[in-house]
Each structure stands twice: as C-alpha cells, then as structure tokens.
Amino acid sequence: MVSWLSGMKQKSTAVLFAAAFGLVAHGAYAAPITFFGEDLGLGEDMVLGATPNADAAQLSFLGSLINPGIETFENNSGGSPLAVSFLNGVTATLSGSGSVVPLNNGATNGAGRYGVTNDGGEDERYWDAEGGVTSFTITFSSAVSAFGFFGIDIGDFNGQLTVTTSGGLNQVFNVNNSQNILGGSVLFWGVIDPSATFNSVSFSNTGSGTDYFAFDDFTIGTLEQVRTPVPEPATLTLLGMGLAGLAARHRRRAARR
Secondary structure, eight states: HHHHHHHHHHHHHHHHHHHHHHHHHTTTTTTEEEEEEOOOOOOOOOOOOOOHHHHHHHHHHHHTTTSSSEEEEEOSSSBBEEEEESSSSEEEEEEEEEEEEEEEEOOOOOSSSSOOOSSSSSSSEEEEEEEESEEEEEEEEEEEEEEEEESSSOOOTTTEEEEEESSSSSSEEOOOOOOOOSSOOOEEEEEEEETEEEEEEEEEEEEEOEEEEEEEEEEEGGGGGGOOOOOOHHHHHHHHHHHHHHHHHHHHHHHHH
C-alpha cells in the first residue's frame, strides 16, 4: 500500500509539472491572452488613493507591447461620435453612448465615476458611458492586436462588463469584474492576440437595466507592436505552483533518507 501511494504521489507530481510545462509552452504562443486586475471601491464619493491590482495588470499588459498608443482624454471634449488619436499612427472613432467628462482632481462625479490619469492639470477627464444593452463602440482606422483600458465604478449594479472584438478576431469577452459592490472600484482589463487583428471593440453589460461606467487610458497595439512570445500571467502562476510542489516533494524525500 505504501509503495502504491508513493507511486501515485510521484505520478501526480509529474502530471502537475507536465501540465504546467505544457500550458506554458502552449500559453506562450496561444491567442488571445487577457489581463485583469481589480481594486474594490469605498463608495460613490471616494476616489481610490491606490490601485495596486489594476496597476499591476496594466504593467503586465504594457510590458507585452512595444511603444503602445494611449488615449487619456485629457485633451478631448464633447460626446459621441468622438475622434481620438493613439499617437502610434492609429486613430479611432467612439460612437454610441458616451461623452468626455471633466472633473476636479481627486473628486468623483457623485456617483462613483472619475478618471485615473493625473497629468498635473486642473481637471481629470474620462469617457463616461451608459453600460446598458446598447453601449458604445470604438472603430479603429487600421487593425490592432491589443486593446486595454481602466474601468471605474463597474459592477455596483450587479452587472458584468462585456467586450466584443470584431473584424478578424471576432470574440465576446466577459470582464471578470466583481458584482453588487460599493461604487468607485477601479479595474484594468486588456487583451492581446499575437496572431490575429481586429478593427473594432464594443462595450456592453450583462446586467438587467442600465448602469453608467467610466473608462480611461484606452490603450492599443498593432500586430507589429506585440512582443512575442507573450507569456500568460495565469500560466506562469501555475508553473510556479508546479515547480514549488516539485521542490517541496524533493525536500521531503531527501529528509527521509
């Protein structure tokens, strides 16, 4: 019995390592890859002073791109349709529900929404959009392979944000935001496909009724700007768990000798 159990443990460890290694080998080249981090809000009148989870997701996303284009809305005003420039040769039009909202730095709009870009100016600007069944779409002047953003005050009305890419990579992504929470939360979500492109991105909400969301720092990358291979964060975590398990198993066996 002891010999059988020992054999099973060794097999389980080997399978875990093989699965982790296989996922890394696959995940390094798999497409698409998503990035996500969320910091829960403290209420609709509170601006989060720090957003470590969202910032970490953004850094991981940006680290997978070379000179990405970012639209912070600091030099924009008006509503839909809105023309924006990502400063990497790509322009876009925002259409549907939404408008640029300016706020004093460090303040919300009273309903949990605010911008996250602090450029030292007197106000902070963000894209304010209705998150109901009919939301808004970003149509790019040329194909892109990466898209990311900060989302603020999402999920407090028990809805889940969805992002749909179209024109090449045609896929609906469910953003894994928390639901039925206090207002003022901040998340970062991004998607990179090192082998496919898309021409537009649409936002919507799975919750019944409508809600209003804030968005900031829309970020894009063309296929040429994607670093390859792009390791998947979750895959690297699994590999780390597998290696840690192997090391612990080796130490236990060595201690019994």
